Amino acid sequence: MQTAPEVAVLRLGHRPGRDDRMTTHVGLTARALGADRVTVPANAGHSRDTVEDITDRFGGPFEVSLTDSPKQHIRAFEGQVVHLTMYGERIQDVEDDIRTAHRTGDPLLVVVGSEKVSFDVYEEADWNVGVTNQPHSEVAGLAVFLDRLFEGEELEREWDDADRRVVPMATGKRVIPAEDP
Numbered sequence: 251m252q253t254a255p256e257v258a259v260l261r262l263g264h265r266p267g268r269d270d271r272m273t274t275h276v277g278l279t280a281r282a283l284g285a286d287r288v289t290v291p292a293n294a295g296h297s298r299d300t301v302e303d304i305t306d307r308f309g310g311p312f313e314v315s316l317t318d319s320p321k322q323h324i325r326a327f328e329g330q331v332v333h334l335t336m337y338g339e340r341i342q343d344v345e346d347d348i349r350t351a352h353r354t355g356d357p358l359l360v361v362v363g364s365e366k367v368s369f370d371v372y373e374e375a376d377w378n379v380g381v382t383n384q385p386h387s388e389v390a391g392l393a394v395f396l397d398r399l400f401e402g403e404e405l406e407r408e409w410d411d412a413d414r415r416v417v418p419m420a421t422g423k424r425v426i427p428a429e430d431p
Contacts, residue, residue: 255329256357257285257399259392262320262371263364264294275389276362277301277314283396284404285360287313289323308416309409309428324374329357331375334391335367338378345398348377352399360395362388 259280264273273290274297280288281301290297298314305312317323324331330351352358361371372378381391396404409415417424 255352255355256287257352257360257396258327258357259285259288259360259362260317260320260323261288261290261294261362261364261388262367264291264297265365266293269294269364270297272364272387272389273297274300276392278304279389279392280360280396281305281310281312283393284400284407285396286311287315289315289317289320291320292316292318307413309412311410321368321370321374324359324361324371327357327359329359330377331359331361332377332379332395333361333367333371333375334381334388334395335363335372335378336380336383336385336391337372338380340383341379341381341395341398344377344379348379349399349401351376358399360392362392364388 259276261273261276263269273294277288277290277297278301281304288301295316298316301312301314305314330348332348348358361375379395381394412428414425415428417426
């Protein structure tokens with residue numbers, strides 16, 4: 251069985267105290283919706299810890315790493331780079347090209363910002379993609395992008411080495427040990 255090319259997510263910037271939940275949610279969304287790993291700024295180590303804890307409890311595989319140099323991370327990435335920005339080309343106009351490039355073997359780095367993104371990130375990207383050309387959250391943009399990239403197949407994923415799992419219910423909440431039927 252051939253392994254699909256990697257999908258990695260890079261969170262650009264992190265303002266401690268202001269971006270704590272958003273950076274964590276970028277990692278959780280990347281994990282839940284099909285990415286293989288996320289890299290967050292070094293000053294967001296607590297976000298890394300939270301995402302690793304969720305992966306330990308609810309399964310993987312999924313990797314989390316820290317970087318002191320997000321822009322160098324982009325330049326060094328061997329594959330295609332997608333920068334999610336409300337100023338980019340409409341996703342519905344470029345998603346087929348991105349999906350084709352990814353399916354033909356190119357790893358994909360999906361870059362999401364935090365504070366104002368410098369112009370060199372736009373220049374480094376193979377695609378600057380707007381999920382909508384209206385102001386919105388980077389978490390929402392990442393979720394829509396990954397769902398479009400994987401065409402919903404990520405929602406059927408099986409998780410390895412989970413300690414627990416969520417039981418889908420119309421009403422209420424139920425989490426059980428993973429080995430329970």
